[in-house]
Amino acid sequence: MSQTPLLKISNLHVRLEDDPAVEILRGIDLTIMPGEVHSIMGPNGSGKSTLAQVLAGKDDYEITEGSIEFNGEDLDDLGPDERANAGIFLAFQYPVEIPGVSAMQFLKAAVNAKRVFEGKDELNAGALLKHFRAKADQIYVPFEMLKRNVNEGFSGGEKKRFEIFQMAVLDSVLGILDESDSGLDIDALKIVSEGVNSMRDGHRAFLLITHYQRLLDYIVPDQVHVLVKGRIVKSGGKELAMELEENGYAPFGVNEPATV
Amino acid sequence: MTMQSTVEIEAMPEQPQWARELRESARARFDKIGYPSTADERWRFTNVDAITRIEWAADGPTSDDINLDPFQIPDLDAALAVFIDGQLRADLSDLSGLGEGVVCEPLIEALSRTGVADRLGAQSATLTDGFTALNDASFGSGLYIEVQEGFAAHRPIHVLSLATSGDTPIAAHPRNLIVAGKNARVQVIEHYNAVSDEIVNLNNAVTEVFADEDAFVEHYLLERESERGYNISTLFIRQGARSVVHSHTVLLGGAIVRNNVVPTLAGEKAHCLINGLYVAHNEQHLDNQMRVRHAAPNCESRQYYKGIMNDKSRGVFTGRIIVDKAGQGTDAIQTNRNMLLSDDARVNARPQLEIYADDVKCTHGATTGRVDDEAVFYFRSRGLSEEVARAMLIYAFAAEGFDRMQLAPVRRLLAAEMIAKLPRAEGLSIEV
Known part of the structure; x- marks a missing residue:
């Protein structure tokens, strides 16, 4: 009996809501099975981040053709919050700073929103703290970070680590990492990668969106896809990332390297 | 009358x-x-x-x-x-x-x-x-x-x-x-x-x-x-x-x-904090007029006023800093930030400086905006409903004003009252 894909994107065409003449994704097909790690690599402007945002339900985009199924269900009618509660997590390329809301407050609200969505009782403060502490240890996040305001004054590395921590706290099953490696030094990259690897359990899947091959040294993908001008032009195993490291995106008509 | x-x-x-x-x-x-x-x-x-x-x-x-x-x-x-x-x-x-x-x-x-x-x-x-x-x-x-x-x-x-x-x-x-x-x-x-x-x-x-x-x-x-x-x-x-x-x-x-x-x-060296929040809905009209006079050397004044306007309400902020000749070494800051929650809400902000001393540091600024859509999306992408996301962000906008109050019970009461006044904020629980 065949397994249901965790994510199945079929012939996805997307354009900008505000500027319908601009088609950003032009027929994407992608299937991710539970437990798999896929990477989408592409040069600037290829549509990588758009794909991430469309998956998370951002309404700046219009899907003109094709479909996205998550666990066999069409995502079309679900808002970003429902997708999150169903298990999709987008780690932002640029996490938003929110002065005035502590990370703790924010995560308590998020965890309990998901529990309500699942028909469970809300967790009390004690249970939430225990949960946060366990995840902080797992993702190498200092617990003190939770007392600060959401992303406010966080360094680039802290922001990315806090994103991964949120995914662990929310226990999401699909993590979409939108250029989580950008702007990180090697040490920060390692910490983020270890956090991701600690969540790989044969069920949880990841979609790593990146310009650079470097991240894939630390989080080894099952499949690599090259996205150029809104289309996946080549798919392969992790060796494809090596090819890109060597030749950049030149073979795909874009003169950009894939190394930092 | x-x-x-x-x-x-x-x-x-x-x-x-x-x-x-x-x-x-x-x-x-x-x-x-x-x-x-x-x-x-x-x-x-x-x-x-x-x-x-x-x-x-x-x-x-x-x-x-x-x-x-x-x-x-x-x-x-x-x-x-x-x-x-x-x-x-x-x-x-x-x-x-x-x-x-x-x-x-x-x-x-x-x-x-x-x-x-x-x-x-x-x-x-x-x-x-x-x-x-x-x-x-x-x-x-x-x-x-x-x-x-x-x-x-x-x-x-x-x-x-x-x-x-x-x-x-x-x-x-x-x-x-x-x-x-x-x-x-x-x-x-x-x-x-x-x-x-x-x-x-x-x-x-x-x-x-x-x-x-x-x-x-x-x-x-x-x-x-x-x-x-x-x-x-x-x-x-x-x-x-x-x-x-x-x-x-x-x-x-x-x-x-x-x-x-x-x-x-x-x-000399007096310090004045002027902290304010006005939250209006329906057809309320809330007008704030600050007139801060620096009449001695080396004093500091800090004005932080924020407005949240919904429905057809109107907010007014006029902030004037006057620095007398005697006010050398004045350090004055004035900010007025407003958040509009509806198309019909309005705010008039007028920051004003009147300076007669030459060695002064005065900054002022006024902004008017809406709830940041990027931040709403960020919160929603973590599973919070749009209503709760907006309410949290509006609260967050006001929060620093509450933080400046020394009496925690007053702070808590006002924060709760403000939240209660926000549209569709029932799902929001905030610890102040």
């Missing part, structure tokens, strides 16, 4: 001569200038015709059966002075527990105390404003609070003015005089509220604060009256050297509210 709303001068035989003169000259001033019109630059955005059209009474039938519980500040251990429709109710008040060196009594009984003649009206009479003149001419109710040199009031003083008269619109002219001697400390909460949403009343309040050298005064103005009520509140502050005064204003109620804060930094 008719002059019925002023206290009859002849009806107060025991008052000292100076008080009589103060009232008489104020009445002459009022007769000359009258109520402000929108032709007056300082009142350009606030039309008070709705106030002056009403036949106000000075008093009316009040109920003895008043439950104060809903108007207390939970968990706040404070002395309490209760004014019902402008009249002090000693039976409902408790001014005990303030400690040695503290005087807290009805102003009208304190007129012969040392220093009162010199201070009462010393600041208010300098402002050419009809409402202030009317208060000067009418003062009767209100408190005299004095903390003598080196003493600290053991509890904050909660001055609760409650409007209860449903049938007769009552105008009151609360008048407080707060004197903090050298190195003295006091916290005062001026709180305006009404027993129902239907009450039409006017509070035309004036408070004068004198903070001597090294004194600390924290003053709160909480405006929670009915949305059919009117409030004109003016806070004058005169600061001596190294004194620290914090003024917090939170406007939630009222149909038309005008909040004037007029500090003069008159002694």
Whole structure:
């Protein structure tokens, strides 16, 4: 009996809501099975981040053709919050700073929103703290970070680590990492990668969106896809990332390297 | 408004001569200038015709059966002075527990105390404003609070003015005089509220604060009256050297509210914090006028005012920093930020600088925006509903203003009230 894909994107065409003449994704097909790690690599402007945002339900985009199924269900009618509660997590390329809301407050609200969505009782403060502490240890996040305001004054590395921590706290099953490696030094990259690897359990899947091959040294993908001008032009195993490291995106008509 | 709303001068035989003169000259001033019109630059955005059209009474039938519980500040251990429709109710008040060196009594009984003649009206009479003149001419109710040199009031003083008269619109002219001697400390909460949403009343309040050298005064103005009520509140502050005064204003109620804060930094190295939040919905009109004068060297002033406007409401912020020639080394910051929650809400923000000294650091700025869509998406992508996301972000916008308040119970109450006023915020739980 065949397994249901965790994510199945079929012939996805997307354009900008505000500027319908601009088609950003032009027929994407992608299937991710539970437990798999896929990477989408592409040069600037290829549509990588758009794909991430469309998956998370951002309404700046219009899907003109094709479909996205998550666990066999069409995502079309679900808002970003429902997708999150169903298990999709987008780690932002640029996490938003929110002065005035502590990370703790924010995560308590998020965890309990998901529990309500699942028909469970809300967790009390004690249970939430225990949960946060366990995840902080797992993702190498200092617990003190939770007392600060959401992303406010966080360094680039802290922001990315806090994103991964949120995914662990929310226990999401699909993590979409939108250029989580950008702007990180090697040490920060390692910490983020270890956090991701600690969540790989044969069920949880990841979609790593990146310009650079470097991240894939630390989080080894099952499949690599090259996205150029809104289309996946080549798919392969992790060796494809090596090819890109060597030749950049030149073979795909874009003169950009894939190394930092 | 008719002059019925002023206290009859002849009806107060025991008052000292100076008080009589103060009232008489104020009445002459009022007769000359009258109520402000929108032709007056300082009142350009606030039309008070709705106030002056009403036949106000000075008093009316009040109920003895008043439950104060809903108007207390939970968990706040404070002395309490209760004014019902402008009249002090000693039976409902408790001014005990303030400690040695503290005087807290009805102003009208304190007129012969040392220093009162010199201070009462010393600041208010300098402002050419009809409402202030009317208060000067009418003062009767209100408190005299004095903390003598080196003493600290053991509890904050909660001055609760409650409007209860449903049938007769009552105008009151609360008048407080707060004197903090050298190195003295006091916290005062001026709180305006009404027993129902239907009450039409006017509070035309004036408070004068004198903070001597090294004194600390924290003053709160909480405006929670009915949305059919009117409030004109003016806070004058005169600061001596190294004194620290914090003024917090939170406007939630009222149909038309005008909040004037007029500090003069008159002694070297004085510090003044002017912190405010106005949250309006429906057709509320909330106007804030700051006039900060640096009259001595090396003083600091910090103005942080934020507005949240929904529906067809309107906010006004005018902030003027005046630096006298004597104000060398002034360090003044003024910010006004507004968040509009609807297409019909409006705000007028006017930051103004008037500088006569050459060695000064003054920054000012005003912004008006909406809830950040990127932040809403971020919160929604973590599973929070759009309503909760928006409410959290609006709360977050206001939060830093609450953080500046030293009295946690006041902070908690106001934050909860503000949240309750936000659209569809039922799902929001915030710990303050």
